[in-house]
Structures are given as structure tokens and as C-alpha cells.
Amino acid sequence: MFDSALNLDLLRLDRQGFPEVVFARGKTRAQTISALKRLHDAHGHALATGVNEDLDIGGLYDPISKLYRIGQMPIRPGWPCVLSAGTSDQFIAEEAAQTLEFLGYETKRICDVGVAGLHRLLDRVDDFKTADVIIVVAGMEGALPSVVGGLVPQPIIAVPTSVGYGTSYNGIAALLGMLNSCAAGVSVMNIDNGFGAAIAAHRILQRLHS
Amino acid sequence: MFDSALNLDLLRLDRQGFPEVVFARGKTRAQTISALKRLHDAHGHALATGVNEDLDIGGLYDPISKLYRIGQMPIRPGWPCVLSAGTSDQFIAEEAAQTLEFLGYETKRICDVGVAGLHRLLDRVDDFKTADVIIVVAGMEGALPSVVGGLVPQPIIAVPTSVGYGTSYNGIAALLGMLNSCAAGVSVMNIDNGFGAAIAAHRILQRLHS
Amino acid sequence: MFDSALNLDLLRLDRQGFPEVVFARGKTRAQTISALKRLHDAHGHALATGVNEDLDIGGLYDPISKLYRIGQMPIRPGWPCVLSAGTSDQFIAEEAAQTLEFLGYETKRICDVGVAGLHRLLDRVDDFKTADVIIVVAGMEGALPSVVGGLVPQPIIAVPTSVGYGTSYNGIAALLGMLNSCAAGVSVMNIDNGFGAAIAAHRILQRLHS
Amino acid sequence: MFDSALNLDLLRLDRQGFPEVVFARGKTRAQTISALKRLHDAHGHALATGVNEDLDIGGLYDPISKLYRIGQMPIRPGWPCVLSAGTSDQFIAEEAAQTLEFLGYETKRICDVGVAGLHRLLDRVDDFKTADVIIVVAGMEGALPSVVGGLVPQPIIAVPTSVGYGTSYNGIAALLGMLNSCAAGVSVMNIDNGFGAAIAAHRILQRLHS
Amino acid sequence: MFDSALNLDLLRLDRQGFPEVVFARGKTRAQTISALKRLHDAHGHALATGVNEDLDIGGLYDPISKLYRIGQMPIRPGWPCVLSAGTSDQFIAEEAAQTLEFLGYETKRICDVGVAGLHRLLDRVDDFKTADVIIVVAGMEGALPSVVGGLVPQPIIAVPTSVGYGTSYNGIAALLGMLNSCAAGVSVMNIDNGFGAAIAAHRILQRLHS
Amino acid sequence: MFDSALNLDLLRLDRQGFPEVVFARGKTRAQTISALKRLHDAHGHALATGVNEDLDIGGLYDPISKLYRIGQMPIRPGWPCVLSAGTSDQFIAEEAAQTLEFLGYETKRICDVGVAGLHRLLDRVDDFKTADVIIVVAGMEGALPSVVGGLVPQPIIAVPTSVGYGTSYNGIAALLGMLNSCAAGVSVMNIDNGFGAAIAAHRILQRLHS
Amino acid sequence: MFDSALNLDLLRLDRQGFPEVVFARGKTRAQTISALKRLHDAHGHALATGVNEDLDIGGLYDPISKLYRIGQMPIRPGWPCVLSAGTSDQFIAEEAAQTLEFLGYETKRICDVGVAGLHRLLDRVDDFKTADVIIVVAGMEGALPSVVGGLVPQPIIAVPTSVGYGTSYNGIAALLGMLNSCAAGVSVMNIDNGFGAAIAAHRILQRLHS
Amino acid sequence: MFDSALNLDLLRLDRQGFPEVVFARGKTRAQTISALKRLHDAHGHALATGVNEDLDIGGLYDPISKLYRIGQMPIRPGWPCVLSAGTSDQFIAEEAAQTLEFLGYETKRICDVGVAGLHRLLDRVDDFKTADVIIVVAGMEGALPSVVGGLVPQPIIAVPTSVGYGTSYNGIAALLGMLNSCAAGVSVMNIDNGFGAAIAAHRILQRLHS
Numbered sequence A, B, C, D, E, F, G, H: 001m002f003d004s005a006l007n008l009d010l011l012r013l014d015r016q017g018f019p020e021v022v023f024a025r026g027k028t029r030a031q032t033i034s035a036l037k038r039l040h041d042a043h044g045h046a047l048a049t050g051v052n053e054d055l056d057i058g059g060l061y062d063p064i065s066k067l068y069r070i071g072q073m074p075i076r077p078g079w080p081c082v083l084s085a086g087t088s089d090q091f092i093a094e095e096a097a098q099t100l101e102f103l104g105y106e107t108k109r110i111c112d113v114g115v116a117g118l119h120r121l122l123d124r125v126d127d128f129k130t131a132d133v134i135i136v137v138a139g140m141e142g143a144l145p146s147v148v149g150g151l152v153p154q155p156i157i158a159v160p161t162s163v164g165y166g167t168s169y170n171g172i173a174a175l176l177g178m179l180n181s182c183a184a185g186v187s188v189m190n191i192d193n194g195f196g197a198a199i200a201a202h203r204i205l206q207r208l209h210s
Helices: A012-016 A029-043 A087-103 A115-122 A144-151 A166-179 A194-208 B012-016 B029-043 B087-103 B115-122 B144-151 B166-179 B194-208 C012-016 C029-043 C087-102 C115-122 C144-151 C166-179 C194-208 D012-016 D029-043 D087-103 D115-122 D144-151 D166-179 D194-208 E012-016 E029-043 E087-103 E115-122 E144-151 E166-179 E194-208 F012-016 F029-043 F087-102 F115-122 F144-151 F166-179 F194-208 G012-016 G029-043 G087-103 G115-122 G144-151 G166-179 G194-208 H012-016 H029-043 H087-103 H115-122 H144-151 H166-179 H194-208
Strands: A046-049 A060-062 A067-070 A080-084 A108-110 A133-138 A156-160 A186-188 B046-049 B060-062 B067-070 B080-084 B108-110 B133-138 B156-160 B186-188 C046-049 C060-062 C067-070 C080-084 C108-110 C133-138 C156-160 C186-188 D046-049 D060-062 D067-070 D080-084 D108-110 D133-138 D156-160 D186-188 E046-049 E060-062 E067-070 E080-084 E108-110 E133-138 E156-160 E186-188 F046-049 F060-062 F067-070 F080-084 F108-110 F133-138 F156-160 F186-188 G046-049 G060-062 G067-070 G080-084 G108-110 G133-138 G156-160 G186-188 H046-049 H060-062 H067-070 H080-084 H108-110 H133-138 H156-160 H186-188
Touching: A029 A046, A029 A067, A046 A087, A067 A087, A080 A087, A080 A194, A087 A133, A087 A194, A115 A144, A115 B144, A133 A144, A133 A194, A144 A156, A144 A166, A144 A186, A144 B115, A156 A166, A156 A194, A166 A186, A166 B166, A166 C166, A166 F166, A186 G186, A186 G194, A194 G186, A194 G194, B029 B046, B029 B067, B046 B087, B067 B087, B080 B087, B080 B194, B087 B133, B087 B194, B115 B144, B133 B144, B133 B194, B144 B156, B144 B166, B144 B186, B156 B166, B156 B194, B166 B186, B166 D166, B166 G166, B186 C186, B186 C194, B194 C186, B194 C194, C029 C046, C029 C067, C046 C087, C067 C087, C080 C087, C080 C194, C087 C133, C087 C194, C115 C144, C115 D144, C133 C144, C133 C194, C144 C156, C144 C166, C144 C186, C144 D115, C156 C166, C156 C194, C166 C186, C166 D166, C166 E166, D029 D046, D029 D067, D046 D087, D067 D087, D080 D087, D080 D194, D087 D133, D087 D194, D115 D144, D133 D144, D133 D194, D144 D156, D144 D166, D144 D186, D156 D166, D156 D194, D166 D186, D166 H166, D186 E186, D186 E194, D194 E186, D194 E194, E029 E046, E029 E067, E046 E087, E067 E087, E080 E087, E080 E194, E087 E133, E087 E194, E115 E144, E115 H144, E133 E144, E133 E194, E144 E156, E144 E166, E144 E186, E144 H115, E156 E166, E156 E194, E166 E186, E166 F166, E166 H166, F029 F046, F029 F067, F046 F087, F067 F087, F080 F087, F080 F194, F087 F133, F087 F194, F115 F144, F115 G144, F133 F144, F133 F194, F144 F156, F144 F166, F144 F186, F144 G115, F156 F166, F156 F194, F166 F186, F166 G166, F186 H186, F186 H194, F194 H186, F194 H194, G029 G046, G029 G067, G046 G087, G067 G087, G080 G087, G080 G194, G087 G133, G087 G194, G115 G144, G133 G144, G133 G194, G144 G156, G144 G166, G144 G186, G156 G166, G156 G194, G166 G186, G166 H166, H029 H046, H029 H067, H046 H087, H067 H087, H080 H087, H080 H194, H087 H133, H087 H194, H115 H144, H133 H144, H133 H194, H144 H156, H144 H166, H144 H186, H156 H166, H156 H194, H166 H186
Parallel strands: A080 A108, A080 A133, A133 A156, A156 A186, B080 B108, B080 B133, B133 B156, B156 B186, C080 C108, C080 C133, C133 C156, C156 C186, D080 D108, D080 D133, D133 D156, D156 D186, E080 E108, E080 E133, E133 E156, E156 E186, F080 F108, F080 F133, F133 F156, F156 F186, G080 G108, G080 G133, G133 G156, G156 G186, H080 H108, H080 H133, H133 H156, H156 H186
Antiparallel strands: A046 A067, A060 A067, B046 B067, B060 B067, C046 C067, C060 C067, D046 D067, D060 D067, E046 E067, E060 E067, F046 F067, F060 F067, G046 G067, G060 G067, H046 H067, H060 H067
């Protein structure tokens, strides 16, 4: 059998400014809890993604984002903003926003600003045009990052979601839309990877405020 | 050998209000010319699409749209409008617009109104909000029909183009974007099918003005 | 957390002639009900698609089409017709037809006229050749719109369904068949998007009867 | 180096009733000629497919079908029929028809009977309803085998062609359409495989007339 | 609502020599039963495919093949043979074999003759080389039809199954293998379409024995 | 019905040095047990893969690897090593390792050495650089075989796993990564095919130690 | 005809800190030159991408990167670094690096540090660990961003290239590898989109040094 | 500009027992020659793959395999065998065989043993059943490795080629066939990767004869 002791990367926090995070899918409940406890012992905080139920080990479980958090990193400067196109995209927008909060950032959320009712987005431009970095979450055709990317000069991290049906193919349509954005300089994460978007934003923010 | 005489559908004009049109790709120059002449003899006008060179039989060849026209149908009422996202999409926008002109419609064109510079589109809304039907041509992520479809109540016919590179996959990204449009009621044509979009518009226009 | 108040587009009815409709998939029951109530308060009617159970808030639930309706828009002129190839396609044909009824149109349905028994379709041509617009719903190889599109001059809106198995790939075969229709001017919706087809028809009908 | 002498399967004619045929793509002109000569020496006739130029070794080259024939097998009973949807599909229809002629069958051809002008097909039903086996060749959405397969009881061998553009994907749309035919019992060949269809027909015909 | 009375094709038996068969997937139990009863009333026998449970209306349900049969057509001449590569392919092999039995044919089955143990196939050649038509059912890489098609001269109908894992992609690997068979003249059905293979065989057999 | 007696390949052990192994997916519990018993009777040991529950026939069931073993082959020389990138890949790494143990090899396991924390891998190079053959198991982007393949001269058998989400597409990303490895001479198995990797290693090992 | 005057977005420089750039593919030489001249007139500098030949209008043409530059923006602070895996990836690495130079940044290049010879990368870590942002360019399996992303804390922008053959599918393997990177927070551009990566880096750099 | 001096991995020969090999596609003639000369200076031999023309620097160019060799490694023990299915696969079979010869191995070739004429393969079993390792090269459906893998116990390295047409998709059909081989323990290389197969064989052979 493989060692029951997981081979955690406890040096990641020092090396990269963020700790190893437990990816719970494909792990047993026991493996997830064991990893969280060892990370919490080492760092004083721990995070798991893709958690399907409350782990009951003294942390906080959020069923929308599927995050389990024990403690968090100290509050730090930096103003990330998370935009989302529709209510159905909220599960990923929250994964990004709450990961940023775990990392210590105060995080603004602007939701339901999809391009089919453009006035909703245009009414909110002032709210996000002062952010340090903007995470844009959208499913279906994933057009929101193109429009946002054309309006403002900041870093844009686009996250396609698996929201949609038929030829959305669980996010392929949105992913391709974002990779082919006519707005230059939009970078893209994997489908439903709100966590990764938060870390990408963190890589920028910690450089900005170091 | 197959009969040299092509089996043309000369009844289509009566049955559907538009004649058979010669699809030149995969046909020899001689086959294309023969078909055009027989259609012209029957109807007094003829159109071929996908023509790669001037056929020199007394008609008009346009190298952008790859259309070859002999005569045209009588002018008729109806106000179609063709929007296109970028200069590179012009070859398909022209295929649609010139087919509509062949069918007898005065056709408005509005180009270079891609969503990365939203003000360009918003400045032109008054120009297309009185059209009977709007054909929207876009490559790359194909977001323009979503934005237009959310602004106006008219019929929207979206045409993805093969413009782009990498994961645009010769129009798949734009096609999927349009099929998954968050603006309701946008219908979609095959990639680069400007001709088909014109016929779809014509089906609407002849119902509207009959 | 995101605002509990959804950012509904209440201006859509004035702007486009149809209200925002609640897309229930990916929303909680509470979110769906809340959105329906606010739309009903604003407009006096409300519609949700993709609803998996009766919401018990005084409206009408149809388990075939997965629509939940509270009231409807006033009866208006216009003769849409919905054709479907097989009994298995009924769930989408009904989504289209009942959405049209919600929008105020009297809607004709013709079902089980797939091309494998061509006489069934040919026997019904008189029933649909006077319609204003024809929605054609088909799964498997999706050949019905090609045949219908070659028989009549009206606007044809094709809807591929996910009906089939093996290489139907949940509607890809039908979608590709419709996008590549040899009948010119057939426009296409996303797979299983009966709702969108109804709105596309409505865009035409309200132009026709305004 | 590999042996210059190709390892031909000279026993195939006895074992299966048809000889090995040279697949010229990917072979040098010299390899193709060498193989043809050895087959001709062994059998008194030889056939190559996918030949791009006249080989000038005393046989017959047809630039439409890309076949090169030296002699042919003796005339034999059997009535295959080859239907094709459009003029652009002729190159594959001829590959099938001329292979059947090489095998010794008198072969009927019916072309330009695509489903967008249904009357053209219905006018010819009497011409193919007495055939022993029907090969149906079509590109674009590939709907013709479904309609034919629903009209007659004979064996139907469907051949998708790479004719089309955009989402036809060089024959995928037609292939999927044929594999998902709502007409039961239609069997399908590889894209552009007119040769294979002829051999499939021959397997049936030699059983029928042995 | 659509008519509760299904629009069955009761003329198919006369036109094609086989009756309409009920495709139960996507139909309610009530719809399936209603269709079976009307077909039984008209013809004296009825068949449904893709049935997930015993319908308890006096017929025979087979959980392996998912067929429900009421009666069958009269015994007729013709010797079809069904080969299958592995035990896991049995569900499709039985769908083909039992459909043939419903149509009136005595049907031979040879199973577990996959190419990884070639001697198992070679030991059985004498058993299938006298058949009128051979249906070859295989999943995974789908190599069996290539080997069989190279050994015998008869009509070969290949059926890919969804058996496999990983890159078998529910039968794509087998389908592509069969479409690209290096044995000439192998025709192919949709993935898991044992029923269609039986009808394709029947089209040949009724021609052979008429 | 097909014969209830499965057509097992009992000669495989002599012919190839490993016995037929029961692939339980798609087989009934009874079929799996019957096959195991017959193999055990013939050889004195038997193995099944893809088993979802304990079969309770006196063997050993491991729920991680989904293997069911009765006995094993005699211990033999040879030092295979199984590396895995993440904890989530353990189910396939164990399928490979335990199959090797069934075949008689003492097998080393090194886990959680994914490339995102490179030091974990570099710290273990001494542990695997003396192995005879190295099986490398990884999901997500599947980069581990490239790095390992560049560090050591031994045979490398790469196994992509279905671990990941979004565009990992159940292992396609990892499979493509491994097939396109910039480290030369890495050969690849099907997604999640730990069993096959063990047999591929065994083909090498028995040649090495014969 | 469409207006000969292109509808350029001359406000982009003020709005976003970078000017509109001419995408030359799909444009005629005359259209590209006209757009460059108008941008140069407005801003004093202009850039075109995807240029296949020297335009001979007084600027600088680089055949590797396919960039055409007239002038450049003023030198500004910021230290971007471009890493590339192989010599064949140089065309995209240069597109990124030279775009950054056009925008005013001094840009470090580190090439041929692919993961198959890990020591080459590890020897250079000190050279890139002080950069503000790192663009990582790789083809084939695209593993380099995962390894780099695990070594350093900075923003990582990954660019897949179309370099490779067979199943690299012109960059899909690399794209999927990067989207599924096990190193958290790696964001990804379209295949071969070195230009976009430079703009994404610029969005970060101008925020960092404003 | 990137350094003109390529960053070659000169330590690979010591580390792995084979030198860095120049992948000429995507490199200029000058880059390829420069790399070959530096490798030759360091090792006394050098190899490039994918070379489209004679480089005229004193080595040997083979237009079939597209290899350019200067010298070779010393003759060493080991008996690799290369089987190929068809004449069209020879270009890849030669890439594998000649790479093995460059590495110092005497290499047996057996060609034109595709499964459509099984006797050709069975007649040659004695010729390859004593090899140390067998490389099996096949296009189209790629069935040959399954049959060979079921006949013999040795390591089998399967190489799909891009030979075929239509749904062979330049080798996908063959690749999927090989990955899903019903013969256990067949490992697979990228499409057309004869070079990689030779290195994979070499990894086994140098372990066997060290």
C-alpha cells in the first residue's frame, strides 16, 4: 500500500506565498481531513476545495463554493474584484472570492451583469474600475470578459463555468470564447477553476503590495 | 458517366421565392458556367457562390464575397441590415449583403463594431434599430450577436466566421458562442454561411412584405 | 456573499417585447421562486424554463416541457407552427409551443412526421404551409428541416434535440445536420433550446404583426 | 531497407471474390505501377484507387473518380444503383460506380436528387426500386439515405462525402447523419469511401447471384 | 398538447418488409405500451427496443437485449450469423440476434472470439463461412470485423459497442476502427445499434430469399 | 441465447506468460465469478479488474484498486517501480502495483511526487533510478513522465488518469501530455489502464529475467 | 461596399494604456498599411501582428515574430521575462518579447529550458526569480508552466504553441496541459497568442508601476 | 533576440544512454545544421528527424524516413524487430528502424503484414517471435498490434501512423485502436512517432543487454 502519510508540500507557503490547498475530489473524507489537519498544524490555517459535505473538524463549510476553511491568512492590502455574468455562475464566483478572503484580501463581488442586458454592466463600471485585478466569471458563451476587457486597463482573469446546456458542453463554449477574446490581454483559467483564478490574482496582488 | 446535364431545381423560384443558386466549390468551371446559363435562361438572373475567379460570361464577379451575379431580382421592399465585428469578417458580411441585393433588397452595412470597443457599437444603435432583420457577422469569440440581441427586439441571424487563430478552430469558437448566446432568440447559420443568412432574412422579409 | 436580491433585467419587456425568463437549472428552488415572484410583480406574468418539480406558488407546471408559468401575455395575432420528427422530441417541441402560448400566440403542433415515413409529412404540408413561421424540432440525424425547408418559403427555425444514442452525441449529429442543411436559409438554435426557438419566432412575429 | 517486392495478397480473389486493389495514396508512382503490374500478371486485370495522374501503362485513367483500371472482371449478373445528392458528390459516386463496373456489374447512376428539392427524388423512385442494392452518396447533412431508406426495402449502403464547408467538417456532419438515420437498417462506409461501398455491394451481389 | 395518439407508420411493413419498431428511450411507459398495442393490433406482432423493465402486457421481455416482443413474424429462409468479440458485447449481439429471430430468421451466435486470442476465431471459421450475412459486434478497438472481413467473402455488417473505458469513448474507438477497416467492403452501424444491424441484414436476406 | 460457458483463453498463460484476466465491467457478478473460478481451476490463481464489490469466493478484494485476486503467481525476480503524481491518482497506481504483485514481482511505490513541488521528486530519484522499469501515473496535465523520462535511462510506461476537472476531460489532457512528451521514448497506456501498464512492464521484466 | 475607412478604436490608448494593434491575417496589404498609418498618425507609433512580408512603409519588420513596428512607446519601468521550452517555440516567444519592447519594457529572454533536461531550467532560476511577471511559452505537452509555476511566486502567463506533431494537434495538447496545470494560479492565453500574453503582462506591469 | 547559440542538452548521452536528437520541423536549415554540428563535435555522431532535404554536411540523408545521420553509435547487442501493416506505413517504420540502426542495433523489418490478409502475418510469426522487442507500425484502424500482442509474450510498442483518409483523421483511428487494444500490455507512441518508438525500444534493450 502507499504510505498513509500524504506527501504534503509544506514549503509552498514560504516558496510561493500561498500554502498547499487540499483538492478534495478523488480523496476520501479521511484523507481530506488528515491533510487539512497537517496543513493547519504547520501553518495555522488550511483550505480545501471541492468538498461535498461539512467535515466537522472545527472549520467553516460553505455549500455554495464547496470550500472548507480552518482559519485564514492575515488581512493584507489589495483590492480584487469578482464579476459574474449570471446567478448560476455564483458557485464559481464564490470559490474565487472566498479563496481570496482566505488569503487575506477584502474582495468585492458584482453579480448578474451578463451582456444580454448591457445596462446592468455599464451601471457598475465605476465600482470595478478602481480594482487591482478583476476576475470575470461567466458560462454559456462567456462574452463578459471581452466586454470588460475592452472597458478597463486592469489585469483580467477570465473563468469559464460549466453553466449552460446543449453545445455549451459544460464550459467549452465559454472557454473558447474567452481564449479568443477580441479584447487583448485577457488570460484564462480552466473551466470552473475559481480557486486557480484567486491564486492567479494573488500572484499579482502580492507583487503589487510587497 | 453521370449525365452532363445537371438536374437543376428550376421550380424553386416559384415554390420558395428564391431561385436555385450555384454552389461553385467542388464543381468545375464548366459545370458552374453551364448551371448559371441554364438558370439565367429560365429566370433572367442567376447567382453563384464560392467562385474563385471571374467567369467572363457577362456577369459581375466580386472577389471579396466570391459571388458571381448575372442580373438580379427586381427591387422590393424590406430593410435588412448587416453588422460585422471586424474588418477580417468583411468577406462573409459582403456575401450576405450582396446576396440580399441580388434578391432585390436595399441593404445597410455597419462594420467594425466589435465588442472590444463597445462605444463603436453603441454609437450606431440608432442606425440598425429600425431594420426589419439584422444579420450579425463575427469571428473569434462571436460575442457581437449576444450584445446586439440584448439591445433590440428584431430578428437576429448570427453568422460565425472562420476568422481567428489557435482555438478559434476556423469558427467553432464563434459558432458555439452564438449557439449559447445569453440573449434569447438569436438563431445561427453555419460557419461562413453569409449566403444562407441572406436567404434566412429573405424568408422573413418576403413574409413581412407580401 | 452575493446579494440575495437577484439583479433582474426588468426593462427587457419594454426594450425587446419579451420579459426576462428564469433559467432554473443551476438555481436553487428558492432563487427560482424569488425571481418568478419579482417578475410577476413587475409584469403580471412570469415564466421559468428547466424546472424539475412543481413550485407550488399558484402557477402552472408542465412536467413534459419543464416550464413553470404564472399567467401569460395577452393573446396577439400571429400563426407559428411547431413540427416535430418523433414522439421522443415532444419535450422540446412542447417547450417551444408552450413558450409561444405564454407569449400570447395560438400555436399549431404537428408531430411524428419524421422523414423515414415521408408520406406522413407530405400528408400534412397543407397544414403548415400557411404558417407565419415554422419551428422544426428533430433529433437523431436532424433531416426534417432540410426537407421542410425545401418545400415551403417561410422562415424555418430548426431545433436539434438530444434524442438518439451512440453517435448522436446528445444532439451533435442533429445540430450538424441542420447547420449543413442543403435547403437554404434554415437557421438553427442550440441543442434542446425550444425556448430560444420560440423567442426567435416571436422576434419575427412581432415584427410581422406590429 | 524494406523489400522492394511488395507483399501482395494474391489469394484474395479466390478467398473473397475480389482482388487486392492498390491504394495509391502514400505510395510512390513506382510502387503503384509495380503493384498494378503484378496484380495484372496474376489475375489479368488490376485496379488502383486515389491515383492523381495517368500512369501510362496501358490502362484507363479517370480523373473524376481517381481510378486507374487495367482490364476488368467478366460481366456478371446483378443490378446495383448509385444515387448521389449533388453534382459535387460525383467524384465519389463515380468511384463507386466504376469500381462496380470493374467488378463486372452493369451499374445505374441517378444524380442530383438531394432532399432540398424532394420532387427530383420522388420522380425517380421507379428507377431505383428494382435495384438489388442501392449505394447512396451525399455530403453536407447527408439526409438522402434516410429518405431513400424509408421508401424502399432493399439493402442501402450510405457513403458520406467530404463535400460542404464550415461545420460539415469534411464529411463528419454527413457521416453522423447517416449513422443516426431514422430509417432502420442503413449501413455506412467511411467518408469518401466509394470504393468500399462498391465492395460492400459486391459482397451482397455475389451472394445473391451465386 | 400533442395528440395522445401517436402517428405510427403502419404502412412500413408493406413498403419495406419490416414493421415500425418502438424506440422506447425517451418515451414514457404508457407511450411505449400504447404504440406496441397498436402495432400488434395492426400486424399481429410488435417489437420495442431499449426497454428498461418488463411491460407486463403479455409479451416477452429480455433484460440483456432490452427487447420487448409480442409474437413474431413467420419463420423464413436465410442464415444470418452474429459474431461477438467479448462477453461484455453480449447485450448488443443479443439485440441483433433476437431482432433477427423476431423477423423470422434462425440465427447462429458465435461469441468470445476477440482477436487477442486469434485461435478462438480461427477455430470457428467453418461455422460462419456458410452464413448468408455476418454481423460482427465488438467494442474496445473494434478489430474483429477487419479480421473476419479478410477471411470470408460474405456481406459483413459491423457494430461497434460502447464497451471499454478511457479512450474507448463509449464506442468511438471501435467505430473509427470499423470505418477504417483495412478489409474492404465492411459496412458499419451506429454504436450499440444491434437492432439496425439486424434490419440491414434483413434487407439483404429478404432480397436473397425472395 | 449465447452459451453460458464463457470462451476463456486458457492457453494465454503458456503463450504469453500471463493468464487471461477477467474485465468485470459490463459483466454480471455471476459471469465474473464463473470466469474467475474457471481460471483458478486451470491455473491455481486468478485476477479480475474493475470489480465494484467483494465477490466472497475466498479471494482478496481491494476497494482502492478494484482488483479481486485469488492466489498469485510465484515470486520472481525483477524490480518494477510505480510513481504517482498525486494522492488522487492512487487508485490507478495501486491497480498497476497490485497487478505486478499478483504476477509475482516485489513492487516499489513512490507517491505524491507531482511536478508542482519539484523537490519532492528530486529527493526520491535515488529510490527509482535502480528500477528495471518505471510506471508513471499522473492525471491533470500529466507532466510527470516528461520530467522522469528526462532524468533516467530506464523504460518508462506512462499512465494517464481521469483525475482532474474541467478541461482535463477525464484524462485527455494527461493522455495528450504524455503522448507529446518532450522526453524521448516514453510509451503510453490508455487512460486509467494501470492493469495494462503492469502487463507492459511484465512483458519487459520476463524478457529481462528469463 | 463597406466603408474603405476602417473604424479604428483610437480611444483605446487612453482608455486602456495600449493602442489598437492591427491583426494583419485576413486583411489585405492595403488595409493593413492604411490602418498602421492612421494609428501612427494618431499616436506616433503603431504595431501589426501576423504580417507575412515587409510592408516597406518605414517601420521595422521581423520575420520570426511576424511583427511590423513603426516607432514604439516610451521606455517605462517593469521587468517582464519570457521563457521558452524549445527552439521551435521562438516565433511566439519573440512575438511576446517584441510586443513588450514596443510597449516600452526592457524584456529578458530565457530559451531552450524544456523539462526533458531539467538542469537547464534549474540553472536559470536565479535569472527569472526577480522578474515582475513571467511569460512561459511551450509547445508539445506544455509542461514548462507547471514546473515554473511551482518554483516561483510571481504571476505566470502561459502560452501554448502549435509546435509538435501528431496528437499535439497544433497546440491543443499544450493548451490542455496548461489549463490543467497542477501548479496553482497559472493563467493561459490562446494557442500561439504571444501578443496577447504581452498585453496581459502589460496590464499587470502598468498597475505595478503606476 | 534569443541567443543564436542553442541550449543543447549535451549531458543526455551520459545520463540516458542516447544523445539529444535534432527535431528539424520548425527549425531553419541553419539552426538544424548548427545543432547537428555541435552534437557531432561533442559525441562523434548526430541525428536529426523530420528533415525535408539533404543538408549536404557530410552525413547521410534518407528521404523516406526524413532522417539525417552523421556517423552512428557502436554496434551493440539486442534484436529489435519492426513490423508494419502496409506499404504506406513504410515512412514511419523506416524512421524507427533507421533510428535503431543509428543507436547501434541490427534491426529486422517485416512489412505488409496487415490483418486483412491474416495468412501473411501468420506465415512470419517465426521471424519475430525471437525478437527482444517488437515495434508495430500501422495506420487506418491500427489493428495489427492487437493481433501481434495476442500471439507473443514480448514487449510491444505500437506506433499509429497518419495513413488513411476520411475518419482515420490522420492517425486518430489507429491511435485509439492501439490504446484500446484487447491484447494486454501494448504500449503506444504518438502518431507517426517512429523515432520515439526506437528510443522506447532502446530503453528496454540497453537494460536487457547492460
